[in-house]
Amino acid sequence: MSVSTHPSGRGGRFVRRIAGKIAGAEVVSGDIWDAIQLARHQDRPYPLDYIARLMPDFEEIHGDRAAGDDPAIVAGIGRYHGAPLAIIGQQKGRDAQDRAYRNFGMPSPEGYRKGMRLMELCDRLQIPLVTLIDTPGAFPGAQAEEHGQGGAIARSMMMMLRLSVPTVAVVIGEGSSGGALALGVADRVVMLENATYSVISPEGASAILWRDAAKAKLAAAAFKPIAANCYRWGIADAVVPEPEGGAHTSHDEAARFLDGYLLRTIRELQAIPRVDRNRQRHERFRRLGAQREA
Amino acid sequence: MSRHQISVSIDRLRGKRADAGPTRRMPGDDRSCPKCESHFRADEMERNCYVCAVCGYHFPMTARQRLDHLSGGAGWEEIGGELRAADPLRFIDLQPYTERVQAAEAKGATEAIIAASLEIEGRPCVVAAMDFAFLGGSMGSVVGERFARAAEVAVAQNVPLISITSSGGARMQEGVLALMQMAKSIVALDELAQAGLPFLMVLAHPTTGGVWASFASLGDVTYAEPGALIAFSGPRVIEQTTREKLPADFGLAERQYDHGHVDAVVDRRDLPRRLAHLMMILEQPPRDEAQSLASQLAQNGTERAARMAQALPSLTRRFRGQSESSSAGEVSGS
Numbered sequence: 163m164s165v166s167t168h169p170s171g172r173g174g175r176f177v178r179r180i181a182g183k184i185a186g187a188e189v190v191s192g193d194i195w196d197a198i199q200l201a202r203h204q205d206r207p208y209p210l211d212y213i214a215r216l217m218p219d220f221e222e223i224h225g226d227r228a229a230g231d232d233p234a235i236v237a238g239i240g241r242y243h244g245a246p247l248a249i250i251g252q253q254k255g256r257d258a259q260d261r262a263y264r265n266f267g268m269p270s271p272e273g274y275r276k277g278m279r280l281m282e283l284c285d286r287l288q289i290p291l292v293t294l295i296d297t298p299g300a301f302p303g304a305q306a307e308e309h310g311q312g313g314a315i316a317r318s319m320m321m322m323l324r325l326s327v328p329t330v331a332v333v334i335g336e337g338s339s340g341g342a343l344a345l346g347v348a349d350r351v352v353m354l355e356n357a358t359y360s361v362i363s364p365e366g367a368s369a370i371l372w373r374d375a376a377k378a379k380l381a382a383a384a385f386k387p388i389a390a391n392c393y394r395w396g397i398a399d400a401v402v403p404e405p406e407g408g409a410h411t412s413h414d415e416a417a418r419f420l421d422g423y424l425l426r427t428i429r430e431l432q433a434i435p436r437v438d439r440n441r442q443r444h445e446r447f448r449r450l451g452a453q454r455e456a
Numbered sequence: 457m458s459r460h461q462i463s464v465s466i467d468r469l470r471g472k473r474a475d476a477g478p479t480r481r482m483p484g485d486d487r488s489c490p491k492c493e494s495h496f497r498a499d500e501m502e503r504n505c506y507v508c509a510v511c512g513y514h515f516p517m518t519a520r521q522r523l524d525h526l527s528g529g530a531g532w533e534e535i536g537g538e539l540r541a542a543d544p545l546r547f548i549d550l551q552p553y554t555e556r557v558q559a560a561e562a563k564g565a566t567e568a569i570i571a572a573s574l575e576i577e578g579r580p581c582v583v584a585a586m587d588f589a590f591l592g593g594s595m596g597s598v599v600g601e602r603f604a605r606a607a608e609v610a611v612a613q614n615v616p617l618i619s620i621t622s623s624g625g626a627r628m629q630e631g632v633l634a635l636m637q638m639a640k641s642i643v644a645l646d647e648l649a650q651a652g653l654p655f656l657m658v659l660a661h662p663t664t665g666g667v668w669a670s671f672a673s674l675g676d677v678t679y680a681e682p683g684a685l686i687a688f689s690g691p692r693v694i695e696q697t698t699r700e701k702l703p704a705d706f707g708l709a710e711r712q713y714d715h716g717h718v719d720a721v722v723d724r725r726d727l728p729r730r731l732a733h734l735m736m737i738l739e740q741p742p743r744d745e746a747q748s749l750a751s752q753l754a755q756n757g758t759e760r761a762a763r764m765a766q767a768l769p770s771l772t773r774r775f776r777g778q779s780e781s782s783s784a785g786e787v788s789g790s
């Protein structure tokens with residue numbers, strides 16, 4: 163059982179709640195839709211909300227040094243419990259103007275390449291990396307295609323896989339499609355209690371599989387993309403608790419829970435020799451899948 | 457000589473005549489060219505690698521046809537052929553996933569990829585060829601696993617890995633486990649890279665979504681077949697999301713070449729020769745030959761170093777002489 167605890171001592175209750183979710187019967191479709199709404203709640207903390215609480219002296223980097231800067235991805239470095247730490251995350255906007263500026267958290271290749279700039283820095287200066295995943299998917303636009311969206315995602319995955327430093331990926335909201343996985347090839351992949359992780363957004367799936375954009379609820383029920391299921395399937399290594407009612411009710415408390423998990427996990431990963439850590443990361447992703455033999 | 461090549465298609469002329477037989481323009485016939493409406497016999501199709509002899513349109517090919525074509529009919533040894541799709545989510549959209557799989561299997565293929573070791577024009581390699589006819593060539597757990605095993609066999613046999621992609625992307629019916637196959641394919645390619653073996657990519661129509669956003673983008677050398685759609689998001693999705701009006705050739709191989717995402721657009725009929733040529737270039741000399749080459753280089757280096765050492769004392773003397781004189785000058789000046 164690898165449900166996270168946190169230092170304040172209230173972990174016991176939360177752990178019991180999450181353990182119940184993980185061990186319990188499969189969730190019915192209504193609850194899955196509720197979880198998706200929570201994962202996308204407009205007041206839910208985004209990367210910059212966590213960063214402000216975890217690393218007040220955060221220094222953000224901008225630009226991919228080739229074509230531009232992508233506000234849908236924030237990346238930077240800061241002091242975290244007395245040591246440097248790097249964070250990359252997809253940033254959604256909170257109000258209409260901000261949402262447009264952040265492109266609804268849908269990254270372009272420039273964003274992934276900015277992330278890779280930071281990964282290269284992490285590798286060279288031996289700084290651990292945390293990614294905060296929250297996106298409906300990579301941006302489907304003509305310019306994004308021409309600037310190499312597919313290749314940027316593939317190379318971001320490859321670079322994360324090869325990093326010589328500890329890496330933790332946290333799905334903090336909705337993790338959809340390759341646009342999420344581009345930041346998800348880490349030593350530990352964890353999900354917040356009400357986060358979702360899926361191959362595609364329910365809306366995208368309903369348009370493609372049901373040929374009806376209004377069938378998102380059906381699609382969500384079919385994908386069952388909630389944290390407890392992802393833990394069962396081995397996609398998530400742990401589930402980090404949220405404040406009662408969801409992370410949006412208290413950004414401070416949500417950040418404290420995440421802090422407790424991150425601190426312990428980064429130290430745990432730092433204790434593993436580099437070569438072993440890298441081999442385990444390879445094996446982790448090599449194993450995932452479900453097939454039968456004829 | 458005319459600047460434009462003139463090609464006359466008898467089929468086309470016949471197709472336009474009122475008395476033309478209906479077989480020449482049968483809609484939905486997979487031996488009718490959708491571009492120029494020429495119709496071919498099955499043996500003509502196979503002989504011409506499923507390329508329209510009139511206009512060069514590349515018809516879809518199954519994975520088996522691909523392997524037969526590349527191996528020149530000499531046969532191939534399948535890797536992971538026993539693996540079949542499971543239904544981890546017990547997924548139902550308009551039809552249960554298990555029924556979709558059964559229907560696809562009933563048509564003869566076992567999955568959307570076939571991996572095999574074979575020889576292309578005498579050069580041993582491992583090829584992982586995708587099959588769009590099997591559930592849109594979608595990448596589920598079996599595709600990921602067969603691809604990974606293909607890379608591992610390539611490492612074990614110390615030969616290059618080649619992949620021919622034709623896929624709509626991740627297999628949605630396997631949910632987030634299908635998504636993870638993207639990462640698995642990346643792990644496989646890293647094993648190949650650590651073994652110092654090349655990965656050659658051929659992008660066939662269509663290569664989109666999660667396949668393009670994972671291994672298909674990471675070829676050491678990347679070819680594309682003419683007219684192949686290569687995209688992360690397809691034109692329809694982009695037009696719906698952004699209301700952009702896209703040009704007719706959006707995402708096609710020739711345009712992707714112009715944008716720098718493809719090394720060459722290669723006619724399918726040239727693929728065996730081109731791939732074998734690449735493997736010939738990339739092949740390392742045998743170990744003892746490599747050693748003798750290295751020692752030869754080392755010997756050249758030693759001789760050069762010895763010659764330099766002979767010349768060195770005079771250079772050093774000259775340099776020392778200068779520094780002595782300058783320091784002497786300082787002394788005399790104080």
Ligand SMILES: [Zn+2]
Pocket residue numbers: 489490491492493494508509510511512513
């Ligand atoms: Zn034709």
